[in-house]
Amino acid sequence: MSQPLSRWILRLLFFFPLCIGIWWGLWEIQVEGFHALFSLWLRAGEPSMAWVSEVQGNEIFYHLTEPGKALTVAVDPLSLTRGIPIYLALMGATPNARALWQSTLWGVLLLLGLAFLGFSLEAALRLNEAVQTGHGTPFLSAAFVQIATKFLVTRILPIGLWLWQQWDLVAQWIGGLRREGSSI
Amino acid sequence: MRYRLIVFVFLLILGSALGSWISLQEKVLGPLCEFQAAASAVVMHGFGSSVIQSGNQLRDPDSQKAIVILWACSGADATFILFAAIAVYPSCWRAKLKGLMGGFMAVQVMNVLRIISLYYLNSQSEALFRFAHLYLWQGLLMLDVLVFMLLWLRWERGQCPNP
Numbered sequence: 653m654s655q656p657l658s659r660w661i662l663r664l665l666f667f668f669p670l671c672i673g674i675w676w677g678l679w680e681i682q683v684e685g686f687h688a689l690f691s692l693w694l695r696a697g698e699p700s701m702a703w704v705s706e707v708q709g710n711e712i713f714y715h716l717t718e719p720g721k722a723l724t725v726a727v728d729p730l731s732l733t734r735g736i737p738i739y740l741a742l743m744g745a746t747p748n749a750r751a752l753w754q755s756t757l758w759g760v761l762l763l764l765g766l767a768f769l770g771f772s773l774e775a776a777l778r779l780n781e782a783v784q785t786g787h788g789t790p791f792l793s794a795a796f797v798q799i800a801t802k803f804l805v806t807r808i809l810p811i812g813l814w815l816w817q818q819w820d821l822v823a824q825w826i827g828g829l830r831r832e833g834s835s836i
Numbered sequence: 837m838r839y840r841l842i843v844f845v846f847l848l849i850l851g852s853a854l855g856s857w858i859s860l861q862e863k864v865l866g867p868l869c870e871f872q873a874a875a876s877a878v879v880m881h882g883f884g885s886s887v888i889q890s891g892n893q894l895r896d897p898d899s900q901k902a903i904v905i906l907w908a909c910s911g912a913d914a915t916f917i918l919f920a921a922i923a924v925y926p927s928c929w930r931a932k933l934k935g936l937m938g939g940f941m942a943v944q945v946m947n948v949l950r951i952i953s954l955y956y957l958n959s960q961s962e963a964l965f966r967f968a969h970l971y972l973w974q975g976l977l978m979l980d981v982l983v984f985m986l987l988w989l990r991w992e993r994g995q996c997p998n999p
Contacts, residue, residue: 800852
């Protein structure tokens, strides 16, 4: 195994617990932030919908209060921001990490923005389905959105973003990548 | 390169769609979850645990606390991402086949470790269990996939004939 690659793996073993600890330490800020932003959007976008919201632990509950209906949907913002510590750990473990602080910051903001977008989409779909059907349980469309956005925002993008930013470095570690058109 | 990225993205979308297909969850992922429960039980018995395995459930006979391994906890999503990445990379089929087999084992071993740790955490603290289950292990599995992929990329350079 190349030395730079093995050193990076060892640094990753240190940085990931550190980053997830910091991320977890900020859970309240994340939840309250998502709660405030989405409530603003909901009030502006759906003025006729009667609802109240509350935060319990790390979940946000939206209670629909239309006459004759008592429905609740719950969304967990942390399930969408959990890709951020992965990305931070990857960047932190990379050599010369301090010089990368600006690109790291942009990456975190991008992941946070996409996490909020995914959260809003899932919450809006669940609320819409609850109002239309009278059930508080998600249907396939909200479930598919949940799976797809979590897949993308918490698994693919943190790693994809790091690879895109550190492509040349990674190629050096593994001795170069095969080029397109190689006959194998 | 661009078309390989497009194929990769397409495979990921396909994976998301397949993952929400109930029939696949029951017929393929269900048995995988039971296998992982059985493997976890074998390992724990080897260290003197009295855990009882029943299908995809692991139960502590003393506290009666149990965990159930559902399809979302089978590591199938991480495995699928790795398979898609290896499949689209321009390499010889022998190296790809070994990569797929090795990658599957790497994810399964990590997932068994996850199941065992969650079993014990469930007996100790619900808050710790929830944190490890929902957030910590998800990240560790993805990093496992990335590290394996990088190691495979380095290894396969010496395996396939140059054009």
